[in-house]
Amino acid sequence: MAELLGDAPGAAGPPLSEEARADAFLVTSELVTNAVRHGGGLTGFAAEVNGELLKITVTDASDKSPRTAESHSAMSEGGFGWPLICLLAEQVSIAPLPGGGKTIQVTMPLR
Numbered sequence: 529m530a531e532l533l534g535d536a537p538g539a540a541g542p543p544l545s546e547e548a549r550a551d552a553f554l555v556t557s558e559l560v561t562n563a564v565r566h567g568g569g570l571t572g573f574a575a576e577v578n579g580e581l582l583k584i585t586v587t588d589a590s591d592k593s594p595r596t597a598e599s600h601s602a603m604s605e606g607g608f609g610w611p612l613i614c615l616l617a618e619q620v621s622i623a624p625l626p627g628g629g630k631t632i633q634v635t636m637p638l639r
Contacts, residue, residue: 563588
């Protein structure tokens, strides 16, 4: 992700704002973590920049759609990642796979 977003040495493209960079890393981290913790394991990952949009695609082994925790408190563990993803994303789609599992695709602005 660092190379894709221009953080790595030799990466091309204009620099991103700190906010856009942080949002992109947060959404990526949440999607991958959710796939590992709740989705039966990460089975696919892709990310690409198209103009001023970042598209992240994560595939996991679970047929269940992400959900928010039933109740939240200051001491709750978990249940906050999916709402953050939805808040920061411009578009979110969930597609079931024929053999089981699902693909989640998130598009978010980089500027």
